[in-house]
Amino acid sequence: MHCIGGMMKSVQRKNFGHNLVLQPTATCTPANEQEVLAVLDQHRGQQIRAIGKLHSWSKAVVADNVLLDLRQLNDVQLQQDGDHLVATVGAGCKIKHLLSKLDRQGATLPSLGLITEQTIAGAISTGTHGSGNHSMSHFVEAVRLARYDDTSGKAIIEDVNDGEELQAARCSLGSLGIILAIKIRCRTQYNVQEHFSESTRLSEVLDAEASFPLQQFYLIPWRWTYLCQHRREDDQARSRLASLYRLYWLLVVDFGMHLLITFLTRFVHSRRLIRTAFRHLIPSVVIRDWKVTDRSSSMLVMKHDAFRHIEIELFVRRDQLANALEYVQEVMKVAGGEKETLPENNQRRIEEIGLQEDVVGLYDQYCHHYPVCVRRVLPDNTLISMSCGTKEDWYALSFISYEKPARRTGYFLFASFLARSMSRLFHARPHWGKVCPLDAKELESLYPKFDRFRAICNTFDSEGVFRNSWTETLLKADSRSS
Numbered sequence: 001m002h003c004i005g006g007m008m009k010s011v012q013r014k015n016f017g018h019n020l021v022l023q024p025t026a027t028c029t030p031a032n033e034q035e036v037l038a039v040l041d042q043h044r045g046q047q048i049r050a051i052g053k054l055h056s057w058s059k060a061v062v063a064d065n066v067l068l069d070l071r072q073l074n075d076v077q078l079q080q081d082g083d084h085l086v087a088t089v090g091a092g093c094k095i096k097h098l099l100s101k102l103d104r105q106g107a108t109l110p111s112l113g114l115i116t117e118q119t120i121a122g123a124i125s126t127g128t129h130g131s132g133n134h135s136m137s138h139f140v141e142a143v144r145l146a147r148y149d150d151t152s153g154k155a156i157i158e159d160v161n162d163g164e165e166l167q168a169a170r171c172s173l174g175s176l177g178i179i180l181a182i183k184i185r186c187r188t189q190y191n192v193q194e195h196f197s198e199s200t201r202l203s204e205v206l207d208a209e210a211s212f213p214l215q216q217f218y219l220i221p222w223r224w225t226y227l228c229q230h231r232r233e234d235d236q237a238r239s240r241l242a243s244l245y246r247l248y249w250l251l252v253v254d255f256g257m258h259l260l261i262t263f264l265t266r267f268v269h270s271r272r273l274i275r276t277a278f279r280h281l282i283p284s285v286v287i288r289d290w291k292v293t294d295r296s297s298s299m300l301v302m303k304h305d306a307f308r309h310i311e312i313e314l315f316v317r318r319d320q321l322a323n324a325l326e327y328v329q330e331v332m333k334v335a336g337g338e339k340e341t342l343p344e345n346n347q348r349r350i351e352e353i354g355l356q357e358d359v360v361g362l363y364d365q366y367c368h369h370y371p372v373c374v375r376r377v378l379p380d381n382t383l384i385s386m387s388c389g390t391k392e393d394w395y396a397l398s399f400i401s402y403e404k405p406a407r408r409t410g411y412f413l414f415a416s417f418l419a420r421s422m423s424r425l426f427h428a429r430p431h432w433g434k435v436c437p438l439d440a441k442e443l444e445s446l447y448p449k450f451d452r453f454r455a456i457c458n459t460f461d462s463e464g465v466f467r468n469s470w471t472e473t474l475l476k477a478d479s480r481s482s
């Protein structure tokens, strides 16, 4: 067991976005479950948090006392369970390693985000999702946790495999205890066909979902059109040109387009050039109507972690999507200095919720410089993942900035205004793993079963030792429905 801490030096860490610094007093990388229990017994009474790959931007990831890194718990076992496939996966296993092990056995995960660098425990703990499916949390069938026994005070292992406890454990922000392993539903490997088209009409984009259920689309700022990445499962074999398509994506989109955006934002600082690039240049690098079929785990992901950035993602229900997208365009125009106020209708609604001064303060403070990715997420069977608690589909709208970490003041103003106004106007829920500027009361009000989640956390962790100061504010209030 490598436990650096207590009297010994603490190792400072930064998250991917470099917006958070972790300063643990002790850092432990246990090699197996017994060592996790030993660490818990050794540090009884102290705050203990596990981390994955620190790819979250939210304070969910902060661990300022005892930090556990479970990278060595990374075993993968695939079994047939009745008529479906289930993998038992060590908490610290990176998704990319899990996918390559599953692929060797002809299987894959039912749902994937844009990158595969995260650990499985980290990904499910914040409700990581892709497009056209439930989040990964939804497919979790059991969670193996280390926590303290209330009677003996000793560290124990508990398997959570049904009921509301499982719904809570599927997306728990690290608040039930230390996840040792999870069981997740898998499926046989499949191919995905994709092609791009551009449209000025949202209705046309949404109609295409019937033929392309896995699609996602992008609102192109300053051009105000929708670039649609139509995707569907495909029985056909991998296309002959699939390798060329991958190379094109890597060179032109993953690196070329992102280098250009990073260069314009970090070094040129010209809003006029940013707008011109989005109106004319950036959309033109995306080839339309090139239909390519490839393995799902290649097609659904990209190298989105190649350049440091920061992101807020807001989830709205389908019936709110059109108004929400119109509203974000108006806010981007105010923040970018194109308009001084919102159009009359939305300006009135902003006054009704008391945020009119915030619009004044936002004017000309931030020029958005990345396509707003819109992904459909099906309703989850969890207590607090972002698409839980409804029968309707949700749409996740993401706002990404490539500004240098030291120059993000305008972005934070924009993100905070969007989150606060959209939570009130559209009941928008911020992603738990991304910038999350709402206070505890506002967050709680967005989830009908938040009280149940809190009650279960308080049962599993009655001393609150698995919390950090952010989750403490969310979980400290008395549970009214317990």
Ligand SMILES: Cc1cc2nc3c(=O)[nH]c(=O)nc-3n(C[C@H](O)[C@H](O)[C@H](O)COP(=O)(O)OP(=O)(O)OC[C@H]3O[C@@H](n4cnc5c(N)ncnc54)[C@H](O)[C@@H]3O)c2cc1C
Pocket: 016, 049, 050, 051, 052, 053, 054, 055, 056, 057, 060, 061, 070, 091, 092, 112, 113, 114, 115, 117, 118, 119, 120, 121, 122, 123, 124, 125, 126, 127, 128, 129, 130, 173, 174, 175, 177, 178, 179, 180, 304, 305, 431, 433, 434
């Ligand atoms: C470039 C990039 C692309 C992204 N793309 C997507 C995307 O497409 N879709 C999407 O939904 N999200 C996306 N994300 C967000 C990311 O998936 C989540 O923030 C995820 O939680 C990060 O996983 P991680 O392994 O880095 O965990 P961390 O960020 O290290 O931790 C996340 C949470 O999990 C908890 N945790 C981790 N391990 C354990 C454990 N063993 N026991 C208990 N709690 C634990 C931590 O305490 C923390 O609360 C992206 C992030 C980046 C940086």
